[in-house]
Amino acid sequence: MLEVVGLVKTYPTGDHALRGVSLTVKATEVVFVIGPSGAGKSTVIRCINRLVEPDAGSVRLDGVEITRLTGAEIRQARRQMAMIFQEFNLIERLTVMENVLSGRLGYVSLWQAWRRRFPPEDVERAFETLARVGLAGFENKRADELSGGQRQRVGIARALVQRPKILLVDEPTSSLDPKTSEAVMALITRLAAEERIPALINIHDVALARQFAQRILGLNQGVFVFAGTPADLTREALDLIYRGAGEELTSALGA
Amino acid sequence: MRAWPRFTPRQIVLRLAGRLGAATILLWALVGMGIRWEFVGDSPAQVRDLFGRMFPPDWAFAGEIVGPLIQTINIATLGTTLAILLSIPVAFLAARNTTYNRATYALGRLVMSVSRSVDSLIWALIFIIVVGPGSLAGALAVAVRSVGFVSKLFAEGIEEIDRGQVEAITATGAGRFKVLLYGIVPQIRPVFAGVTIYRWDINIRESTVLGIVGAGGIGFVLNTAILGLEWSRVGLILLVILGVVVVSEAISAYLRRRVA
Amino acid sequence: MARRSSLAVEWRPPSAFPARWIAPALWAGLAAFVLWNALSLQVDPARVSRGLGRAWIVFGRAFPPDFERWELLVEGVVESLQMATLSTALGVLIGIPIAVMAARNFAPLPVYAAGRGIISLGRTFHEIIVAILFVKAVGFGPFAGMLTLTWGSIGFFGKLLAEQIENIDRGQVEAIRATGAGRGAVLLFAVLPQVLPRIIGLTIYQWDVHLRQSTIIGIVGAGGIGTTLYNSFARYDYDFSLAILLVIVAIVLLGEVVSAVARKRIQ
Numbered sequence: 156m157l158e159v160v161g162l163v164k165t166y167p168t169g170d171h172a173l174r175g176v177s178l179t180v181k182a183t184e185v186v187f188v189i190g191p192s193g194a195g196k197s198t199v200i201r202c203i204n205r206l207v208e209p210d211a212g213s214v215r216l217d218g219v220e221i222t223r224l225t226g227a228e229i230r231q232a233r234r235q236m237a238m239i240f241q242e243f244n245l246i247e248r249l250t251v252m253e254n255v256l257s258g259r260l261g262y263v264s265l266w267q268a269w270r271r272r273f274p275p276e277d278v279e280r281a282f283e284t285l286a287r288v289g290l291a292g293f294e295n296k297r298a299d300e301l302s303g304g305q306r307q308r309v310g311i312a313r314a315l316v317q318r319p320k321i322l323l324v325d326e327p328t329s330s331l332d333p334k335t336s337e338a339v340m341a342l343i344t345r346l347a348a349e350e351r352i353p354a355l356i357n358i359h360d361v362a363l364a365r366q367f368a369q370r371i372l373g374l375n376q377g378v379f380v381f382a383g384t385p386a387d388l389t390r391e392a393l394d395l396i397y398r399g400a401g402e403e404l405t406s407a408l409g410a
Numbered sequence: 411m412r413a414w415p416r417f418t419p420r421q422i423v424l425r426l427a428g429r430l431g432a433a434t435i436l437l438w439a440l441v442g443m444g445i446r447w448e449f450v451g452d453s454p455a456q457v458r459d460l461f462g463r464m465f466p467p468d469w470a471f472a473g474e475i476v477g478p479l480i481q482t483i484n485i486a487t488l489g490t491t492l493a494i495l496l497s498i499p500v501a502f503l504a505a506r507n508t509t510y511n512r513a514t515y516a517l518g519r520l521v522m523s524v525s526r527s528v529d530s531l532i533w534a535l536i537f538i539i540v541v542g543p544g545s546l547a548g549a550l551a552v553a554v555r556s557v558g559f560v561s562k563l564f565a566e567g568i569e570e571i572d573r574g575q576v577e578a579i580t581a582t583g584a585g586r587f588k589v590l591l592y593g594i595v596p597q598i599r600p601v602f603a604g605v606t607i608y609r610w611d612i613n614i615r616e617s618t619v620l621g622i623v624g625a626g627g628i629g630f631v632l633n634t635a636i637l638g639l640e641w642s643r644v645g646l647i648l649l650v651i652l653g654v655v656v657v658s659e660a661i662s663a664y665l666r667r668r669v670a
Numbered sequence: 671m672a673r674r675s676s677l678a679v680e681w682r683p684p685s686a687f688p689a690r691w692i693a694p695a696l697w698a699g700l701a702a703f704v705l706w707n708a709l710s711l712q713v714d715p716a717r718v719s720r721g722l723g724r725a726w727i728v729f730g731r732a733f734p735p736d737f738e739r740w741e742l743l744v745e746g747v748v749e750s751l752q753m754a755t756l757s758t759a760l761g762v763l764i765g766i767p768i769a770v771m772a773a774r775n776f777a778p779l780p781v782y783a784a785g786r787g788i789i790s791l792g793r794t795f796h797e798i799i800v801a802i803l804f805v806k807a808v809g810f811g812p813f814a815g816m817l818t819l820t821w822g823s824i825g826f827f828g829k830l831l832a833e834q835i836e837n838i839d840r841g842q843v844e845a846i847r848a849t850g851a852g853r854g855a856v857l858l859f860a861v862l863p864q865v866l867p868r869i870i871g872l873t874i875y876q877w878d879v880h881l882r883q884s885t886i887i888g889i890v891g892a893g894g895i896g897t898t899l900y901n902s903f904a905r906y907d908y909d910f911s912l913a914i915l916l917v918i919v920a921i922v923l924l925g926e927v928v929s930a931v932a933r934k935r936i937q
């Protein structure tokens with residue numbers, strides 16, 4: 156279970172990205188966060204796995220306080236939280252297999268990492284996962300030979316081989332076309348359910364959130380202004396979430 | 411009928427002034443050349459005479475330049491290798507995204523500038539004082555001279571890396587060195603390989619002349635032949651240098667296309 | 671997939687070569703080559719240790735740098751500047767027609783071949799070798815140096831400008847050609863406007879490079895600050911040498927800054 160309480164982050168540039176954010180993601184739950192760009196969605200996720208240092212607040216994963224960890228302990232904690240990125244962030248010049256296996260980097264020695272000699276279980280798991288995301292036989296292709304949808308599938312596989320306690324997913328479909336977006340989102344939610352892994356998913360596209368979510372949070376200028384089910388997401392609620400964001404609501408509704 | 415003046419009167423005056431200024435500077439430079447016209451008038455004959463003596467080249471001398479030629483290639487290769495080893499730390503210091511603080515960044519940039527603004531021949535003169543004449547001084551000169559060029563391009567490669575890929579590896583819980591190995595090395599490898607090959611090619615050309623100041627290689631034989639007025643040997647040596655430079659350029663171009 | 675049995679699974683990154691042993695063999699070969707290189711240097715440890723000991727004395731003598739004979743220094747710098755400036759002007763003047771010759775989209779094949787030939791001739795030999803030959807032809811002094819730099823710039827300038835001409839927008843050329851203009855008018859109205867910023871940029875860069883080169887060709891008697899430097903080395907005036915070196919570093923860096931600023935301004 157992930158418990159976030161009172162998270163505050165002000166960037167050195169003076170941007171008040173988070174002004175006190177609290178949320179919980181229970182054992183096998185999938186929580187969606189919507190909100191205009193600049194609302195602070197990415198910052199929430201990055202504060203959870205400490206890619207960004209929060210200024211105040213608490214983050215607990217299965218009871219372990221993440222914000223107080225240092226050095227090696229942070230890395231230990233990051234292995235438990237797998238991240239999926241908007242821009243995929245694959246290592247473009249490495250093969251698909253190396254990209255997937257990089258999810259295991261926290262568990263192998265530097266020498267094994269250098270020689271690309273991962274334990275057989277990891278390799279087996281990587282093959283399996285590739286098959287599950289629909290990329291069987293792609294292991295020797297280079298990441299830069301793949302299409303956007305295929306890249307994100309590799310990103311998903313990389314996250315799954317980590318055997319994480321939670322998936323942190325940051326706008327996984329924003330770089331994809333509508334049809335691929337739906338397929339990728341279906342894949343993420345299906346795999347999370349099968350593996351019984353909870354997930355926190357940022358998303359820009361309200362229609363997709365409605366389609367796949369049980370619980371949705373709405374973020375605006377660094378604070379949550381909405382929490383509810385897709386049914387609760389009325390026109391008024393949307394206006395509140397996208398307040399001050401100009402035309403963005405129209406684009407988020409996919410109009 | 412209307413006239414269409416391309417320039418306003420003010421522009422015309424400015425352009426005229428600019429041209430006069432440029433002409434004055436060039437004239438000043440020309441006077442500074444201290445040209446002795448009797449020599450210049452004589453030069454076509456001189457050149458014809460020179461080429462007459464150089465060609466046909468003295469093929470019998472070919473056996474004696476194989477050794478110095480290999481030495482030249484060795485100087486270039488070793489100098490390049492040394493330069494790469496020195497350049498990697500300098501580049502990480504001189505790249506904005508990997509340096510520690512402003513002081514280390516400035517240090518990296520300083521090393522770069524000094525290395526690049528002193529020519530390899532001058533570096534050779536300096537190293538000859540320290541280690542004596544010969545190939546070692548040559549290799550050191552090539553290395554020190556190359557560091558600026560190589561580390562500058564390395565640093566640019568490092569500055570261009572995609573942060574997202576680094577972040578993705580960091581997010582898996584990998585440590586510093588694994589992030590370097592998986593997040594950074596694959597991104598900078600093609601740049602590093604390309605620059606290395608390119609600089610090796612340049613260094614071959616530079617190594618052909620280091621011998622003129624006593625730092626080993628085929629330049630030494632060239633200088634001896636010139637001082638001894640053995641022009642047919644000079645002709646041969648120039649042909650060989652031409653060949654080596656063309657071949658190394660071709661190799662370098664081929665390899666760079668392969669690593670890109 | 672047979673290998674995906676429950677037995678231990680192995681996966682190794684595909685090799686860039688037909689066989690797996692080739693890559694490590696190439697690396698080993700390269701390492702052996704470099705090692706052989708290092709051994710073939712015939713380093714004389716005694717000489718090096720003597721030299722290192724003496725280096726301290728030499729560098730001690732170089733400090734503080736001696737600017738006493740600043741007139742000589744100024745003379746050398748002025749000569750370098752004159753050589754660099756004049757040779758840049760001449761190089762551009764000769765380089766432009768050669769670039770047109772060597773642009774595949776403008777020159778007929780034989781002219782193109784000739785242009786490329788001239789360019790590679792200008793680029794192959796190190797400026798020191800060219801300087802030696804020019805000194806023989808026109809005598810010692812900055813004139814030989816100036817000719818050397820001009821020679822080099824024909825290759826350099828010609829090559830880069832030719833590439834630029836090859837990459838221009840065909841549409842503009844066609845538009846001017848469609849008016850019935852001749853070859854010269856096409857060059858003047860359709861090509862020149864497109865490459866002019868590049869010509870100016872290259873000219874400034876060229877001047878910067880020439881300034882650099884003018885600091886060394888003096889070693890073989892072709893004038894400039896290099897002559898002053900070489901003489902000071904030959905006379906073991908190391909404190910004067912250091913002064914000259916500092917000045918060289920300064921003017922080269924200054925030249926680089928001037929050139930960078932000027933090129934940014936015109937863009």
Ligand SMILES: Nc1ncnc2c1ncn2[C@@H]1O[C@H](COP(=O)(O)OP(=O)(O)O)[C@@H](O)[C@H]1O
Nearest residue numbers: 166168170172191192193194195196197198199
């Ligand atoms: N690295 C950063 N440095 C400075 N400001 C940032 C940085 N990252 C994000 N911000 C700012 O923080 C706010 C929230 O950004 P972000 O979390 O990326 O929002 P979202 O993901 O919802 O689009 C924005 O105003 C953004 O400009």
Ligand SMILES: [Mg+2]
Nearest residue numbers: 196197198326
């Ligand atoms: Mg975002």
